[in-house]
Amino acid sequence: MEIKLIIISNFLNPHQYPLSQELYKLTDEGFRFIELEKIPNTFVKSGYPEYDNVPWLIRAWESESNQKEVEELVINTPTMIAGGCAAVEKYIGKRLKHNKLTLKYSERWLKRGIINVLSPNIFRPIISYWLHFRNKPYYLLCASAFTSSDSSKFGTFKNKAFKWGYFPATDGVKDNESNYSVFHDGTGVFKIMTVCRMLNWKRPEMMIEAAKYLRDNDVKFIMDMYGSGERLNLVKQLIDRYNLNNNVVLHGNIPNEKIHEEMKHHHCLLFTSNQREGWGAVVNEAMANGCVVVGASKIGSIPYLIKDGMNGVVFEDGNQDDLNKKLHYCAIHITECESLAKEARNTISTVWSPNEAAKRLLVLADALNNKKKTPYKDGPCSLAPLL
Incomplete structure (x- = not known):
């Protein structure tokens, strides 16, 4: 089985599940979601499912063999979508050393204003971008209409940021x-x-x-x-x-x-x-x-x-x-x-359904892997304007 695309994040949640399910179907089962942490009990108590027996879910935290599989997928899979948690950063670095297409999805960086820059979760990726990644196949999926504007304040992801979001069940x-x-x-x-x-x-x-x-x-x-x-x-x-x-x-x-x-x-x-x-x-x-x-x-x-x-x-x-x-x-x-x-x-x-977003993500990944521009003028995977 050839794995064509992976998403790597902290843990699977209900807002990511529908999109992931669509990606699994559209890639003929060539998709995996990598979960780096066990879902916290506070989320389970609030009603989040634990998603046992999902065929496309790999729990890196569960075993050494799973962790080894994750390491191989991170290096070899053509396209990786990276979540916005700190634990993902090392995997982004590993991929970009091999010039592998990597798209980081992120909500806005400055929710509290410029004070957010003092957070290591914001400051370190910005430094890494300028020192190591700015000329790499590294792009931003904006899970907020204000993410592109925030990133532009630091000169990052210029003309490399795309509209994105969350795609819950509809x-x-x-x-x-x-x-x-x-x-x-x-x-x-x-x-x-x-x-x-x-x-x-x-x-x-x-x-x-x-x-x-x-x-x-x-x-x-x-x-x-x-x-x-x-x-x-x-x-x-x-x-x-x-x-x-x-x-x-x-x-x-x-x-x-x-x-x-x-x-x-x-x-x-x-x-x-x-x-x-x-x-x-x-x-x-x-x-x-x-x-x-x-x-x-x-x-x-x-x-x-x-x-x-x-x-x-x-x-x-x-x-x-x-x-x-x-x-x-x-x-x-x-x-x-x-x-x-x-x-x-x-x-x-x-336009904003999980199915349409999954289709567009695969088209965008193919375009970027072939050094082409996004074909979309609006909606998911179109260039994100500065607001």
């Missing part, structure tokens, strides 16, 4: 017209959902302020909030202070499959995170399930996935007034909102 695209039944339920109630950990940079208080604005403007609505975290008490206090208990419902954590079902029964997903949101796979999931995303402009996935007013709604990062007005517009223009939902699902099914 079963909702198969559900045809039933996805849009919420737009015709006859209740006149605008149904909003939020899915996030209640953390400072997720800004859940903005969601409550938006709910207050809708209530004060006589909009009939329900906001279902899913998730928990350190700012949950603040959210509860704001709900009580604004007397929103009849409009805002806290559900805590529920399984991801149930989240997908809820998306089919809500008009929109509200997503308020700041620039620390590397990608935000919940955007893919909502769009696939015909749920209109109203998202902040600096979330990593938003500029790649959403064209404002065409397949979703983008509000200026941190601007409460802009959020309030755009959410209000959606609430009172249900017909237009349904059009956004349909176009959102079309975007995911035709």
Whole structure:
């Protein structure tokens, strides 16, 4: 069996599994995912599967024979996709010594601003790039619309950065017209959902302020909030202070499959995170399930996935007034909102699906191995612009 492409990362997660499965099929089983670490118990407890008996998964941490196999694959496989964890860096160096095509996928580097450069996980790869790798077949897959801009600040990966992302399961695209039944339920109630950990940079208080604005403007609505975290008490206090208990419902954590079902029964997903949101796979999931995303402009996935007013709604990062007005517009223009939902699902099914991403990745790898340019003008594997 000839192995044509490998992905090497810390551990396999649900956002990588669908893409990997597609790559295994499209390469006639010539794909392997290399897992360098055992998945932490904290992730297992939160619902991550452990993926036993997956034919394309090699667990380097499990045995010496597996580790030896990994060493050979790293040197001999034509194309390697490298995850953004520190443990991968030594394998990148080994490959590039042999001039083997290597694509590193990464979220944005400066989530906290320029202070991130003090992190060894950022600083060391930049130094290695300039000392050893800048003239090698080394490219960047941007799992955030801001990764290319961050890398350009250090002069790295000029004209060598491509749009990428995360490609979670998108079963909702198969559900045809039933996805849009919420737009015709006859209740006149605008149904909003939020899915996030209640953390400072997720800004859940903005969601409550938006709910207050809708209530004060006589909009009939329900906001279902899913998730928990350190700012949950603040959210509860704001709900009580604004007397929103009849409009805002806290559900805590529920399984991801149930989240997908809820998306089919809500008009929109509200997503308020700041620039620390590397990608935000919940955007893919909502769009696939015909749920209109109203998202902040600096979330990593938003500029790649959403064209404002065409397949979703983008509000200026941190601007409460802009959020309030755009959410209000959606609430009172249900017909237009349904059009956004349909176009959102079309975007995911035709351009940003795991299958399409896998196809494009193989085409891009073939082009780069033959010293050609990417054939794609937009979407995954097209050149990443500087934002």
